[in-house]
Amino acid sequence: MNVFINQQPAELPAPATVADAVAHAGARPPFAVAVNLQFVPNTRYAAHPLQDGDRVEIIAPVTGG
Amino acid sequence: MPSPTTPEAAPADALVLYGQTFQSRLLLGTARYPSPAVLEAAVRRARPAMVTASLRRQGSNAAETGASFWELLRQLDVPVLPNTAGCHSVQEAITTAQMAREVFGTPWIKLELIGDDYTLQPDTLNLVTAAEQLIRDGFQVLPYCTEDLVLCQRLVDVGCQAVMPWAAPIGTGRGPVNPYALQLLRERLDVPMLVDAGLGLPSHACQVMEWGYDGVLLNTAVALASDPVAMAGAFADAVAAGRAARTAGAMTAQDAAQPSTPVLGTPFWHHDHG
Numbered sequence: 001m002n003v004f005i006n007q008q009p010a011e012l013p014a015p016a017t018v019a020d021a022v023a024h025a026g027a028r029p030p031f032a033v034a035v036n037l038q039f040v041p042n043t044r045y046a047a048h049p050l051q052d053g054d055r056v057e058i059i060a061p062v063t064g065g
Numbered sequence: 066m067p068s069p070t071t072p073e074a075a076p077a078d079a080l081v082l083y084g085q086t087f088q089s090r091l092l093l094g095t096a097r098y099p100s101p102a103v104l105e106a107a108v109r110r111a112r113p114a115m116v117t118a119s120l121r122r123q124g125s126n127a128a129e130t131g132a133s134f135w136e137l138l139r140q141l142d143v144p145v146l147p148n149t150a151g152c153h154s155v156q157e158a159i160t161t162a163q164m165a166r167e168v169f170g171t172p173w174i175k176l177e178l179i180g181d182d183y184t185l186q187p188d189t190l191n192l193v194t195a196a197e198q199l200i201r202d203g204f205q206v207l208p209y210c211t212e213d214l215v216l217c218q219r220l221v222d223v224g225c226q227a228v229m230p231w232a233a234p235i236g237t238g239r240g241p242v243n244p245y246a247l248q249l250l251r252e253r254l255d256v257p258m259l260v261d262a263g264l265g266l267p268s269h270a271c272q273v274m275e276w277g278y279d280g281v282l283l284n285t286a287v288a289l290a291s292d293p294v295a296m297a298g299a300f301a302d303a304v305a306a307g308r309a310a311r312t313a314g315a316m317t318a319q320d321a322a323q324p325s326t327p328v329l330g331t332p333f334w335h336h337d338h339g
Contacts, residue, residue, distance in 0.1 A: 001325065006122045027123060030135055032164035035211065037156050041165035052235030059164055061135050063104070064119025064148050065262075065284030 003054045012050065019045040021056045031060045078312060080114060080280050082257055083205040083226050085113035090274070091304045092146060092259065094284020098293055101137055107287055107297035108238050114280065115146040117175060120165055137192050146207065148175040153188070154214045155195040162199055174199060174280075175229070175261075176208040185235045186264075189216050197223035214247040214253055221256050229261035229282060232273065238265025241273060251277045267296075267303030274307025275315070279296070 001014045005025050012020050018033055033040045035058045040048050045060050050056070075285045080087040093113040094296050098104035108116060118138065123131070135316060138145055145164035152158040155178070178195050180188030187210050199206050200223060207222050212230040234240035240263065243248050251258065260273045261282040268280045281304055290296035328334075 022127055025123070028132070030168045031123060032120070032168045034160050034164060037160055039160045039167075041166060059120040059161075059168075060131065061138065061168055062119050062121045062122045063094075063096040063098075063134060064117050065096045 001050065003050055003052070003056055005056045006058055007055075010060045016050045017046055017052065018048040018056065020022075021050060022058065025056075025058050027058045027060075031058050033058055066152075078308065080257065082207070088112075088145075089114040089301070089304075090280035090308055091270075092117065092261075092280060092282035093287065093297065093299050094282070095134075095138075097288035099131060099288075103293050104139055104288075106294045107142065108143060110294050110300045111287070111297035113143060113301075115144045115173070115284070116141065117146045117148050118150050118169065119150050119280070120161060120168065129331075133243075145169050145171055146172070146173050146175050147171065148209075151179065151238070152177060153179055155191050155198070158195045159198055159202075162204060163202070166204070172203055174204045174206055174207050176206050178209075184222055187211055187231070188319070189213060192216065193219045193223055196220055196225055200224035206262075212243055212250050213323045214250050217250060217254055217258075220253065225256075227257040227259065227279070229259045231262040232260050232269065233263025233264040237263050238286055239263055239268035240265055243277075247273065247278075248276050267299045270300055271303040271307035274304055275310050277311055 001012055003010050003012060005021055010024055010064055021051060022045060036055050080090045089112055091111055091113045093111050094117045095104055095109060121338050147169050149158040149161040152161055158176060158178050165174060165218050166172060176196055178188045182323050183323045184283050189211055192208055192210060194204050196208050206225050208225055210216055210220060217228045219224055232241040257279040259280040259282050260278050264270055264281060264283045265286050274283060287293050287296045287300060
């Protein structure tokens with residue numbers, strides 16, 4: 001299936017979950033995930049299925065004001 | 066003659082936000098410093114109540130992201146106030162706050178909802194909705210807002226136990242551009258209020274503290290100083306001085322001069338001197 005991870009197109013074997021997207025991105029803690037602008041708790045990665053066209057955001061701490 | 070009160074004996078004049086006590090009234094941002102080492106030294110000099118941080122896509126800015134910044138935050142041992150910087154909708158802000166809560170392990174959130182990209186002015190029409198939903202979700206919300214009295218009152222009405230009006234647009238360093246409104250807001254609203262954004266000089270921070278604001282949040286004025294560490298100390302001192310002055314109670318300004326030295330017994334004094 002085709003999804004977007006941090007706005008980049010990504011192809012994942014179907015069926016895929018958020019855990020697959022995280023692994024594909026090589027994300028290392030600390031990070032957090034949202035799918036289609038909805039927060040996905042880290043306890044739900046393996047249980048949250050992805051659909052074709054889903055937009056996955058993986059974000060990490062940065063400096064800020 | 067009464068003996069002077071030592072700082073240790075003085076009653077604690079701590080900042081209290083959402084029931085939590087902070088010894089400092091300065092909140093410091095972590096962005097735009099010349100290096101992580103300078104950031105660390107500035108934080109150690111200022112000893113702020115909280116430091117702000119944010120969230121971005123991994124790898125988007127290697128110099129200010131990743132494990133090194135995370136490790137620095139842990140070493141600083143200062144409470145972290147995550148922000149929702151760059152969010153333009155209520156849903157973006159709420160999702161970012163939820164992600165921040167998980168990453169930073171804190172219910173604190175500096176709610177930034179931007180309504181105009183040029184001035185970075187808060188979206189005053191949607192800020193209350195976002196704040197209300199976040200508070201209902203268990204967050205301790207510090208909303209970045211304008212000095213509009215009714216907006217601030219609405220934020221309090223939906224459960225914000227503190228508000229953070231701007232002094233001037235973020236990063237401008239102009240100081241309070243609307244002193245009248247900021248002072249009036251302070252008089253009208255009886256909740257902790259921190260001036261957030263637009264401060265450029267320690268005198269700006271001291272000024273708003275003299276007006277009765279409970280604290281200040283700033284970043285650029287320290288980070289872009291020639292010597293950020295020294296400036297961090299200067300702001301910490303200015304905030305403390307302004308608070309002490311507010312607590313001490315200032316004299317009322319007079320139109321006419323009044324000699325501070327007693328006139329009685331002045332040598333060489335004659336009536337014809339006037």
